[in-house]
Amino acid sequence: MQATLSQLLHIHQMIDPIDDIISLCQRSCELLAQVLHLPDQVLYLNNTNNQLQQVAAAGAKFAPGTGVLSPLCLAHGEGVVGQAALHARSLCITDTRLIPNYVCDDASRSAELSVPIVYQGEIIGVLDAEHAQAGFFGQAQQQFTEAFAAILGPRLANLIVRPRMTSRQPFFSAGSRGEQQHSIVAENWLTQAEFNSTLLQALKHLYTERLWQRLPLQRLALLQQTKANTALAQGALKHQLVEAIAVMRQHTATALWGNILHARYIDKQDQLSLADQQYMAFSTLRRHQQLAQQHLLQQLWQMELLSR
The missing domain is CATH 3.30.450.40 (GAF domain)
Known part of the structure:
Protein backbone atom coordinates (compact mmCIF):
# COMPACT_ATOMS: atom_id res chain seq x y z
CA MET A 1 0.00 0.00 0.00
CA ARG A 162 -11.16 29.12 -17.11
CA PRO A 163 -12.43 30.03 -20.60
CA ARG A 164 -15.63 31.31 -18.99
CA MET A 165 -13.59 33.44 -16.59
CA THR A 166 -11.51 34.84 -19.48
CA SER A 167 -14.63 35.69 -21.47
CA ARG A 168 -15.86 37.78 -18.54
CA GLN A 169 -12.75 40.00 -18.40
CA PRO A 170 -13.83 42.53 -21.10
CA PHE A 171 -17.05 43.07 -19.15
CA PHE A 172 -15.09 43.92 -16.03
CA SER A 173 -12.46 46.05 -17.77
CA ALA A 174 -14.87 48.47 -19.46
CA GLY A 175 -18.13 50.22 -18.67
CA SER A 176 -19.31 51.91 -15.53
CA ARG A 177 -17.13 53.11 -12.67
CA GLY A 178 -18.40 50.26 -10.53
CA GLU A 179 -17.30 47.73 -13.14
CA GLN A 180 -13.87 49.37 -13.35
CA GLN A 181 -13.51 49.13 -9.58
CA HIS A 182 -14.46 45.46 -9.82
CA SER A 183 -11.67 45.04 -12.37
CA ILE A 184 -9.12 46.66 -10.05
CA VAL A 185 -10.14 44.37 -7.20
CA ALA A 186 -10.09 41.30 -9.45
CA GLU A 187 -6.49 42.03 -10.45
CA ASN A 188 -5.54 41.75 -6.78
CA TRP A 189 -6.92 38.23 -6.25
CA LEU A 190 -4.52 35.68 -4.81
CA THR A 191 -2.56 33.48 -7.18
CA GLN A 192 -3.15 29.76 -6.80
CA ALA A 193 0.12 29.35 -4.88
CA GLU A 194 -0.81 32.21 -2.51
CA PHE A 195 -4.31 30.80 -2.15
CA ASN A 196 -2.98 27.35 -1.22
CA SER A 197 -0.53 28.77 1.32
CA THR A 198 -3.23 30.95 2.91
CA LEU A 199 -5.74 28.13 3.28
CA LEU A 200 -3.17 25.67 4.61
CA GLN A 201 -2.19 28.15 7.32
CA ALA A 202 -5.84 28.72 8.17
CA LEU A 203 -6.44 24.96 8.33
CA LYS A 204 -3.43 24.33 10.58
CA HIS A 205 -4.54 27.09 12.97
CA LEU A 206 -8.27 26.40 12.72
CA TYR A 207 -8.99 27.24 16.36
CA THR A 208 -6.60 30.16 16.77
CA GLU A 209 -8.09 32.81 14.48
CA ARG A 210 -5.77 35.45 15.91
CA LEU A 211 -2.99 33.78 13.92
CA TRP A 212 -5.04 34.47 10.77
CA GLN A 213 -4.63 38.23 11.16
CA ARG A 214 -1.62 38.27 8.86
CA LEU A 215 -3.39 36.20 6.21
CA PRO A 216 -4.64 38.15 3.16
CA LEU A 217 -8.31 37.24 3.70
CA GLN A 218 -9.43 40.41 1.90
CA ARG A 219 -7.96 38.98 -1.33
CA LEU A 220 -10.08 35.83 -1.19
CA ALA A 221 -13.05 35.92 -3.56
CA LEU A 222 -14.66 33.23 -1.39
CA LEU A 223 -15.02 35.87 1.33
CA GLN A 224 -15.93 38.89 -0.77
CA GLN A 225 -19.25 39.30 1.08
CA THR A 226 -17.49 39.57 4.46
CA LYS A 227 -14.46 41.75 3.71
CA ALA A 228 -15.70 44.66 5.80
CA ASN A 229 -15.66 42.54 8.95
CA THR A 230 -12.58 40.54 9.92
CA ALA A 231 -14.44 38.35 12.41
CA LEU A 232 -17.08 37.47 9.83
CA ALA A 233 -14.40 36.70 7.26
CA GLN A 234 -12.62 34.34 9.65
CA GLY A 235 -15.86 32.61 10.55
CA ALA A 236 -16.83 32.25 6.90
CA LEU A 237 -13.46 30.75 5.99
CA LYS A 238 -13.64 28.29 8.88
CA HIS A 239 -17.10 27.24 7.68
CA GLN A 240 -15.79 26.75 4.12
CA LEU A 241 -12.96 24.54 5.34
CA VAL A 242 -15.13 22.43 7.63
CA GLU A 243 -17.87 22.06 5.01
CA ALA A 244 -15.40 21.00 2.29
CA ILE A 245 -13.92 18.33 4.58
CA ALA A 246 -17.43 17.10 5.41
CA VAL A 247 -18.17 16.72 1.69
CA MET A 248 -14.97 14.69 1.24
CA ARG A 249 -16.09 12.32 4.00
CA GLN A 250 -19.39 11.68 2.22
CA HIS A 251 -17.83 10.25 -0.95
CA THR A 252 -16.27 6.79 -1.09
CA ALA A 253 -13.20 7.83 -3.10
CA THR A 254 -12.26 10.62 -0.67
CA ALA A 255 -13.77 9.40 2.62
CA LEU A 256 -10.42 8.29 4.07
CA TRP A 257 -8.80 11.61 3.19
CA GLY A 258 -11.73 13.52 4.67
CA ASN A 259 -11.57 11.48 7.87
CA ILE A 260 -7.84 12.17 8.21
CA LEU A 261 -8.30 15.92 7.74
CA HIS A 262 -11.22 15.94 10.19
CA ALA A 263 -9.22 14.06 12.81
CA ARG A 264 -6.06 16.16 12.35
CA TYR A 265 -7.47 19.67 12.13
CA ILE A 266 -11.01 19.60 13.53
CA ASP A 267 -10.54 17.00 16.30
CA LYS A 268 -6.86 18.08 16.76
CA GLN A 269 -5.60 14.49 16.88
CA ASP A 270 -1.83 14.00 16.68
CA GLN A 271 -0.37 12.11 13.72
CA LEU A 272 1.06 9.17 15.68
CA SER A 273 -2.26 8.42 17.36
CA LEU A 274 -4.09 8.83 14.07
CA ALA A 275 -1.70 6.44 12.31
CA ASP A 276 -2.35 3.83 15.00
CA GLN A 277 -6.10 4.39 14.73
CA GLN A 278 -6.03 3.93 10.95
CA TYR A 279 -3.64 0.93 11.21
CA MET A 280 -1.08 2.74 9.07
CA ALA A 281 2.63 3.31 9.17
CA PHE A 282 3.45 6.92 10.01
CA SER A 283 4.90 7.49 6.52
CA THR A 284 1.72 6.11 4.94
CA LEU A 285 -0.43 8.47 6.99
CA ARG A 286 1.75 11.42 5.93
CA ARG A 287 1.26 10.53 2.27
CA HIS A 288 -2.50 10.25 2.74
CA GLN A 289 -2.54 13.57 4.59
CA GLN A 290 -0.61 15.28 1.80
CA LEU A 291 -2.96 13.91 -0.86
CA ALA A 292 -5.94 14.92 1.29
CA GLN A 293 -4.66 18.49 1.60
CA GLN A 294 -4.02 18.74 -2.13
CA HIS A 295 -7.51 17.47 -2.94
CA LEU A 296 -9.10 19.87 -0.46
CA LEU A 297 -7.19 22.83 -1.91
CA GLN A 298 -8.20 21.92 -5.46
CA GLN A 299 -11.85 21.77 -4.41
CA LEU A 300 -11.66 25.19 -2.73
CA TRP A 301 -9.62 26.73 -5.56
CA GLN A 302 -12.40 25.76 -7.97
CA MET A 303 -14.90 27.53 -5.70
CA GLU A 304 -12.58 30.54 -5.54
CA LEU A 305 -12.45 30.81 -9.35
CA LEU A 306 -16.23 30.60 -9.62
CA SER A 307 -16.54 33.42 -7.06
CA ARG A 308 -14.39 35.85 -9.07
Whole structure:
Protein backbone atom coordinates (compact mmCIF):
# COMPACT_ATOMS: atom_id res chain seq x y z
CA MET A 1 0.00 0.00 0.00
CA GLN A 2 2.88 2.37 0.68
CA ALA A 3 4.16 1.94 -2.88
CA THR A 4 0.68 2.60 -4.25
CA LEU A 5 0.37 5.82 -2.26
CA SER A 6 3.80 6.92 -3.44
CA GLN A 7 2.74 6.28 -7.04
CA LEU A 8 -0.48 8.22 -6.58
CA LEU A 9 1.42 11.15 -5.10
CA HIS A 10 3.95 10.91 -7.93
CA ILE A 11 1.19 11.08 -10.56
CA HIS A 12 -0.31 14.09 -8.83
CA GLN A 13 3.06 15.86 -8.83
CA MET A 14 3.62 15.01 -12.50
CA ILE A 15 0.29 16.43 -13.68
CA ASP A 16 0.20 19.42 -11.32
CA PRO A 17 2.10 21.85 -13.62
CA ILE A 18 0.00 20.97 -16.70
CA ASP A 19 -2.21 23.88 -17.67
CA ASP A 20 -3.91 22.51 -20.80
CA ILE A 21 -6.94 20.25 -20.56
CA ILE A 22 -6.05 17.84 -23.39
CA SER A 23 -2.42 17.60 -22.25
CA LEU A 24 -3.65 16.90 -18.71
CA CYS A 25 -5.96 14.14 -19.94
CA GLN A 26 -3.27 12.58 -22.15
CA ARG A 27 -0.60 12.58 -19.45
CA SER A 28 -3.09 11.16 -16.95
CA CYS A 29 -3.84 8.24 -19.26
CA GLU A 30 -0.14 7.54 -19.81
CA LEU A 31 0.74 7.60 -16.11
CA LEU A 32 -2.26 5.53 -15.07
CA ALA A 33 -1.46 2.91 -17.73
CA GLN A 34 2.15 2.75 -16.49
CA VAL A 35 1.26 2.35 -12.84
CA LEU A 36 -1.45 -0.28 -13.37
CA HIS A 37 0.45 -2.04 -16.20
CA LEU A 38 -2.38 -1.56 -18.68
CA PRO A 39 -2.21 -2.03 -22.45
CA ASP A 40 -5.20 0.28 -22.77
CA GLN A 41 -6.39 3.42 -20.95
CA VAL A 42 -8.88 5.95 -22.31
CA LEU A 43 -10.31 9.17 -20.88
CA TYR A 44 -13.75 10.43 -21.91
CA LEU A 45 -15.01 13.96 -21.25
CA ASN A 46 -18.57 15.25 -21.37
CA ASN A 47 -18.97 17.36 -24.51
CA THR A 48 -21.41 20.23 -25.14
CA ASN A 49 -24.05 17.72 -26.29
CA ASN A 50 -23.83 15.91 -22.93
CA GLN A 51 -22.17 12.92 -24.58
CA LEU A 52 -19.00 11.17 -23.50
CA GLN A 53 -16.23 11.73 -26.03
CA GLN A 54 -12.79 10.12 -26.07
CA VAL A 55 -10.21 12.91 -25.76
CA ALA A 56 -7.08 11.06 -24.62
CA ALA A 57 -5.69 7.54 -24.60
CA ALA A 58 -2.66 5.40 -23.92
CA GLY A 59 -1.88 2.21 -25.82
CA ALA A 60 -3.32 1.12 -29.15
CA LYS A 61 -5.89 3.93 -29.23
CA PHE A 62 -3.21 6.64 -29.33
CA ALA A 63 -0.90 7.71 -32.16
CA PRO A 64 1.81 10.38 -31.63
CA GLY A 65 1.02 13.51 -33.62
CA THR A 66 -2.54 12.32 -34.25
CA GLY A 67 -4.02 11.72 -30.82
CA VAL A 68 -6.93 9.37 -30.19
CA LEU A 69 -7.56 7.07 -33.15
CA SER A 70 -11.21 6.86 -34.26
CA PRO A 71 -12.50 8.48 -31.04
CA LEU A 72 -15.75 7.08 -29.76
CA CYS A 73 -18.66 9.23 -28.59
CA LEU A 74 -21.13 7.54 -26.24
CA ALA A 75 -24.42 8.59 -24.73
CA HIS A 76 -24.92 8.34 -20.98
CA GLY A 77 -26.12 4.80 -20.40
CA GLU A 78 -24.47 3.43 -23.55
CA GLY A 79 -21.94 0.67 -22.96
CA VAL A 80 -20.01 0.12 -19.75
CA VAL A 81 -18.63 3.67 -19.88
CA GLY A 82 -22.08 5.20 -20.34
CA GLN A 83 -23.50 3.10 -17.50
CA ALA A 84 -20.71 4.24 -15.15
CA ALA A 85 -21.51 7.86 -16.02
CA LEU A 86 -25.28 7.41 -15.82
CA HIS A 87 -25.17 5.88 -12.34
CA ALA A 88 -22.10 7.84 -11.15
CA ARG A 89 -20.36 4.72 -9.88
CA SER A 90 -17.46 2.55 -10.91
CA LEU A 91 -18.05 -0.62 -12.91
CA CYS A 92 -15.52 -3.45 -12.73
CA ILE A 93 -16.46 -6.01 -15.39
CA THR A 94 -14.90 -9.46 -15.09
CA ASP A 95 -16.08 -10.74 -18.50
CA THR A 96 -17.48 -8.32 -21.08
CA ARG A 97 -19.01 -11.24 -23.01
CA LEU A 98 -21.65 -11.39 -20.30
CA ILE A 99 -22.56 -7.71 -20.71
CA PRO A 100 -25.37 -7.24 -23.26
CA ASN A 101 -24.65 -3.55 -23.91
CA TYR A 102 -20.85 -3.89 -24.20
CA VAL A 103 -19.48 -1.53 -26.84
CA CYS A 104 -16.43 -2.81 -28.71
CA ASP A 105 -13.91 -0.08 -29.44
CA ASP A 106 -10.76 -0.86 -31.44
CA ALA A 107 -10.78 -4.50 -30.29
CA SER A 108 -12.91 -6.75 -28.10
CA ARG A 109 -11.39 -7.30 -24.66
CA SER A 110 -12.57 -9.48 -21.79
CA ALA A 111 -12.20 -7.20 -18.74
CA GLU A 112 -13.15 -3.55 -18.32
CA LEU A 113 -12.89 -0.97 -15.55
CA SER A 114 -14.86 2.29 -15.88
CA VAL A 115 -14.53 4.96 -13.19
CA PRO A 116 -16.54 8.19 -13.42
CA ILE A 117 -14.83 11.53 -12.79
CA VAL A 118 -17.23 13.47 -10.61
CA TYR A 119 -16.96 17.00 -9.25
CA GLN A 120 -19.62 18.47 -6.93
CA GLY A 121 -22.16 15.91 -8.12
CA GLU A 122 -21.55 16.58 -11.83
CA ILE A 123 -20.13 13.96 -14.20
CA ILE A 124 -17.10 15.48 -15.92
CA GLY A 125 -15.86 12.33 -17.64
CA VAL A 126 -14.89 8.69 -17.29
CA LEU A 127 -11.59 6.82 -16.97
CA ASP A 128 -11.91 3.55 -18.87
CA ALA A 129 -9.45 0.67 -19.15
CA GLU A 130 -9.76 -2.73 -20.82
CA HIS A 131 -7.66 -5.89 -20.69
CA ALA A 132 -7.62 -9.09 -22.73
CA GLN A 133 -7.47 -11.24 -19.58
CA ALA A 134 -10.86 -11.96 -18.01
CA GLY A 135 -11.00 -10.92 -14.35
CA PHE A 136 -7.87 -8.79 -14.66
CA PHE A 137 -9.22 -5.84 -12.70
CA GLY A 138 -9.68 -6.16 -8.97
CA GLN A 139 -10.35 -4.02 -5.93
CA ALA A 140 -6.81 -2.60 -5.81
CA GLN A 141 -6.93 -1.24 -9.38
CA GLN A 142 -10.43 0.09 -8.86
CA GLN A 143 -9.58 1.90 -5.62
CA PHE A 144 -6.41 3.39 -7.11
CA THR A 145 -8.29 4.66 -10.18
CA GLU A 146 -11.08 6.07 -8.01
CA ALA A 147 -8.55 7.93 -5.86
CA PHE A 148 -6.90 9.32 -8.98
CA ALA A 149 -10.30 10.35 -10.39
CA ALA A 150 -10.95 12.25 -7.16
CA ILE A 151 -7.70 14.18 -7.70
CA LEU A 152 -8.35 14.72 -11.40
CA GLY A 153 -11.94 15.99 -11.03
CA PRO A 154 -11.16 19.42 -9.52
CA ARG A 155 -8.22 19.89 -11.92
CA LEU A 156 -10.43 19.28 -14.95
CA ALA A 157 -13.22 21.46 -13.55
CA ASN A 158 -10.68 24.22 -12.98
CA LEU A 159 -9.48 24.10 -16.60
CA ILE A 160 -13.01 23.83 -17.97
CA VAL A 161 -14.16 26.96 -16.13
CA ARG A 162 -11.16 29.12 -17.11
CA PRO A 163 -12.43 30.03 -20.60
CA ARG A 164 -15.63 31.31 -18.99
CA MET A 165 -13.59 33.44 -16.59
CA THR A 166 -11.51 34.84 -19.48
CA SER A 167 -14.63 35.69 -21.47
CA ARG A 168 -15.86 37.78 -18.54
CA GLN A 169 -12.75 40.00 -18.40
CA PRO A 170 -13.83 42.53 -21.10
CA PHE A 171 -17.05 43.07 -19.15
CA PHE A 172 -15.09 43.92 -16.03
CA SER A 173 -12.46 46.05 -17.77
CA ALA A 174 -14.87 48.47 -19.46
CA GLY A 175 -18.13 50.22 -18.67
CA SER A 176 -19.31 51.91 -15.53
CA ARG A 177 -17.13 53.11 -12.67
CA GLY A 178 -18.40 50.26 -10.53
CA GLU A 179 -17.30 47.73 -13.14
CA GLN A 180 -13.87 49.37 -13.35
CA GLN A 181 -13.51 49.13 -9.58
CA HIS A 182 -14.46 45.46 -9.82
CA SER A 183 -11.67 45.04 -12.37
CA ILE A 184 -9.12 46.66 -10.05
CA VAL A 185 -10.14 44.37 -7.20
CA ALA A 186 -10.09 41.30 -9.45
CA GLU A 187 -6.49 42.03 -10.45
CA ASN A 188 -5.54 41.75 -6.78
CA TRP A 189 -6.92 38.23 -6.25
CA LEU A 190 -4.52 35.68 -4.81
CA THR A 191 -2.56 33.48 -7.18
CA GLN A 192 -3.15 29.76 -6.80
CA ALA A 193 0.12 29.35 -4.88
CA GLU A 194 -0.81 32.21 -2.51
CA PHE A 195 -4.31 30.80 -2.15
CA ASN A 196 -2.98 27.35 -1.22
CA SER A 197 -0.53 28.77 1.32
CA THR A 198 -3.23 30.95 2.91
CA LEU A 199 -5.74 28.13 3.28
CA LEU A 200 -3.17 25.67 4.61
CA GLN A 201 -2.19 28.15 7.32
CA ALA A 202 -5.84 28.72 8.17
CA LEU A 203 -6.44 24.96 8.33
CA LYS A 204 -3.43 24.33 10.58
CA HIS A 205 -4.54 27.09 12.97
CA LEU A 206 -8.27 26.40 12.72
CA TYR A 207 -8.99 27.24 16.36
CA THR A 208 -6.60 30.16 16.77
CA GLU A 209 -8.09 32.81 14.48
CA ARG A 210 -5.77 35.45 15.91
CA LEU A 211 -2.99 33.78 13.92
CA TRP A 212 -5.04 34.47 10.77
CA GLN A 213 -4.63 38.23 11.16
CA ARG A 214 -1.62 38.27 8.86
CA LEU A 215 -3.39 36.20 6.21
CA PRO A 216 -4.64 38.15 3.16
CA LEU A 217 -8.31 37.24 3.70
CA GLN A 218 -9.43 40.41 1.90
CA ARG A 219 -7.96 38.98 -1.33
CA LEU A 220 -10.08 35.83 -1.19
CA ALA A 221 -13.05 35.92 -3.56
CA LEU A 222 -14.66 33.23 -1.39
CA LEU A 223 -15.02 35.87 1.33
CA GLN A 224 -15.93 38.89 -0.77
CA GLN A 225 -19.25 39.30 1.08
CA THR A 226 -17.49 39.57 4.46
CA LYS A 227 -14.46 41.75 3.71
CA ALA A 228 -15.70 44.66 5.80
CA ASN A 229 -15.66 42.54 8.95
CA THR A 230 -12.58 40.54 9.92
CA ALA A 231 -14.44 38.35 12.41
CA LEU A 232 -17.08 37.47 9.83
CA ALA A 233 -14.40 36.70 7.26
CA GLN A 234 -12.62 34.34 9.65
CA GLY A 235 -15.86 32.61 10.55
CA ALA A 236 -16.83 32.25 6.90
CA LEU A 237 -13.46 30.75 5.99
CA LYS A 238 -13.64 28.29 8.88
CA HIS A 239 -17.10 27.24 7.68
CA GLN A 240 -15.79 26.75 4.12
CA LEU A 241 -12.96 24.54 5.34
CA VAL A 242 -15.13 22.43 7.63
CA GLU A 243 -17.87 22.06 5.01
CA ALA A 244 -15.40 21.00 2.29
CA ILE A 245 -13.92 18.33 4.58
CA ALA A 246 -17.43 17.10 5.41
CA VAL A 247 -18.17 16.72 1.69
CA MET A 248 -14.97 14.69 1.24
CA ARG A 249 -16.09 12.32 4.00
CA GLN A 250 -19.39 11.68 2.22
CA HIS A 251 -17.83 10.25 -0.95
CA THR A 252 -16.27 6.79 -1.09
CA ALA A 253 -13.20 7.83 -3.10
CA THR A 254 -12.26 10.62 -0.67
CA ALA A 255 -13.77 9.40 2.62
CA LEU A 256 -10.42 8.29 4.07
CA TRP A 257 -8.80 11.61 3.19
CA GLY A 258 -11.73 13.52 4.67
CA ASN A 259 -11.57 11.48 7.87
CA ILE A 260 -7.84 12.17 8.21
CA LEU A 261 -8.30 15.92 7.74
CA HIS A 262 -11.22 15.94 10.19
CA ALA A 263 -9.22 14.06 12.81
CA ARG A 264 -6.06 16.16 12.35
CA TYR A 265 -7.47 19.67 12.13
CA ILE A 266 -11.01 19.60 13.53
CA ASP A 267 -10.54 17.00 16.30
CA LYS A 268 -6.86 18.08 16.76
CA GLN A 269 -5.60 14.49 16.88
CA ASP A 270 -1.83 14.00 16.68
CA GLN A 271 -0.37 12.11 13.72
CA LEU A 272 1.06 9.17 15.68
CA SER A 273 -2.26 8.42 17.36
CA LEU A 274 -4.09 8.83 14.07
CA ALA A 275 -1.70 6.44 12.31
CA ASP A 276 -2.35 3.83 15.00
CA GLN A 277 -6.10 4.39 14.73
CA GLN A 278 -6.03 3.93 10.95
CA TYR A 279 -3.64 0.93 11.21
CA MET A 280 -1.08 2.74 9.07
CA ALA A 281 2.63 3.31 9.17
CA PHE A 282 3.45 6.92 10.01
CA SER A 283 4.90 7.49 6.52
CA THR A 284 1.72 6.11 4.94
CA LEU A 285 -0.43 8.47 6.99
CA ARG A 286 1.75 11.42 5.93
CA ARG A 287 1.26 10.53 2.27
CA HIS A 288 -2.50 10.25 2.74
CA GLN A 289 -2.54 13.57 4.59
CA GLN A 290 -0.61 15.28 1.80
CA LEU A 291 -2.96 13.91 -0.86
CA ALA A 292 -5.94 14.92 1.29
CA GLN A 293 -4.66 18.49 1.60
CA GLN A 294 -4.02 18.74 -2.13
CA HIS A 295 -7.51 17.47 -2.94
CA LEU A 296 -9.10 19.87 -0.46
CA LEU A 297 -7.19 22.83 -1.91
CA GLN A 298 -8.20 21.92 -5.46
CA GLN A 299 -11.85 21.77 -4.41
CA LEU A 300 -11.66 25.19 -2.73
CA TRP A 301 -9.62 26.73 -5.56
CA GLN A 302 -12.40 25.76 -7.97
CA MET A 303 -14.90 27.53 -5.70
CA GLU A 304 -12.58 30.54 -5.54
CA LEU A 305 -12.45 30.81 -9.35
CA LEU A 306 -16.23 30.60 -9.62
CA SER A 307 -16.54 33.42 -7.06
CA ARG A 308 -14.39 35.85 -9.07
